[in-house]
């Protein structure tokens with residue numbers, strides 16, 4: 001096989017074994033890489049209804065098929081498992097060098113199963129892979145852990161690890177690599193249950209490509225197109241620090257737990273304000289855009305705080321939900337999340353939920369360890385981030401995520417959880433971006449913007465122009481097209497590079513072919529089929545565990561309370577016909593009215609072996 005290493009590493013922590021296993025060519029052809037491999041192995045190897053925190057759960061770390069090649073911005077990787085936060089299939093993408101290093105080490109992915117009886121880390125080198133004692137690293141933050149591994153094995157080692165929060169089983173923990181994170185759905189929590197503290201990879205940089213010369217030509221063409229685009233220049237200059245301006249101007253920046261679409265004073269979070277704190281920048285493997293901007297706070301109560309970021313989703317999480325415009329506090333909260341190893345989106349969203357409960361009197365200072373959760377109180381927010389990561393006091397309740405925390409709090413708190421399937425919503429207001437909202441409702445991982453670029457499509461980038469973002473009719477096909485995309489999480493291409501010129505549309509399939517020699521990969525229709533297959537297998541994974549139409553939903557707030565904005569379009573918007581959307585969506589997908597993939601659809605996608613598992617749900 002070209003482009004693939006043809007093998008993966010199976011790490012069994014219960015048995016203490018590391019074994020190379022072959023990657024069947026048929027799996028590569030049918031699932032390509034990324035979350036395609038993730039769901040294929042999880043579906044085949046996990047029994048239905050297993051405990052995500054138990055020994056039976058498994059987690060895969062999978063690079064894209066182009067990782068480590070000379071192409072730009074294509075070395076990302078994805079963590080796939082069953083989520084301890086949602087109970088659904090989980091996937092979360094990250095950047096840095098780690099994806100390329102997995103390929104250089106000779107693995108198409110790493111599969112981790114079982115539970116170790118003591119903390120360990122995995123060291124992979126050209127001499128082989130071995131599990132090592134991590135007693136001295138347990139309890140250490142992600143910066144210390146990775147520094148220690150680099151000191152031990154040298155600067156050419158690349159690392160991924162969990163922080164103390166995952167050791168304490170906070171339900172929304174990240175896998176942290178450098179300062180990049182695979183954050184969503186609690187993928188880091190699963191490594192915490194397994195007592196796998198870290199992975200360190202030392203590898204020689206070589207790949208086995210089908211047509212290296214042809215690929216180099218395509219890579220040169222790609223960078224030419226990217227560099228000529230406006231988005232490339234903008235991303236390079238500002239990273240994602242312009243997000244607060246564009247989203248607030250559109251009225252889709254969720255504020256006060258998704259009641260408002262604009263934050264008063266949002267200009268204080270603009271790109272030039274972040275630039276004042278910038279001390280450096282960072283790029284993932286072979287990405288000249290280097291969108292990561294490093295910030296240091298030089299004065300005030302957060303003096304000394306430093307983060308590679310925060311990225312748009314992260315600084316939204318520390319501002320919009322609690323009505324905060326203190327920019328320095330976003331750097332401090334981001335650093336704590338990265339050090340302790342937590343998802344910034346779920347952390348900030350959960351804190352925003354607590355602030356609304358406080359406003360409504362459902363919780364008081366007696367519940368919050370004396371913290372005043374009044375809107376704008378960023379000091380309390382930063383304190384709560386620490387408390388969640390350390391499971392201290394009230395933080396121990398919030399560490400469960402909004403849905404479980406609401407159950408513990410009671411008194412109707414559940415009505416204020418802004419999530420789908422238990423995954424807290426990110427930084428896009430569904431009432432101002434209807435396809436994005438429907439995407440949250442039907443995403444197989446819960447309330448995520450991650451599988452595609454629906455929000456960007458709705459306001460006009462990339463592509464030929466904005467679609468009517470307030471319309472509900474006709475959105476099913478757009479959502480499906482986006483979910484079936486095989487580029488962003490199967491391929492895997494960075495979402496920011498994807499929108500730089502038209503290289504993705506014109507070159508991506510040719511690149512896949514030049515790397516692997518697999519003829520079908522040069523055909524967009526084939527890639528769409530793979531994306532559809534992956535989505536249907538995700539759906540079958542969830543259906544087997546009892547998920548159906550009832551779970552494809554949005555909070556009542558979004559369906560009954562009008563959106564409020566200050567001076568943008570969108571005042572009064574609501575999601576009015578989720579049921580109508582679902583009817584059309586299931587029909588176009590070839591699923592039953594209850595949202596179960598039909599026998600015909602599964603067989604058409606080469607997933608006939610799944611039908612027997614669906615039979616009881618298809619009656």
Ligand code: SF4
Nearest residue numbers: 073283284287291494
């Ligand atoms: S644009 Fe940013 S996130 Fe994407 S590959 Fe480059 S550095 Fe990484």
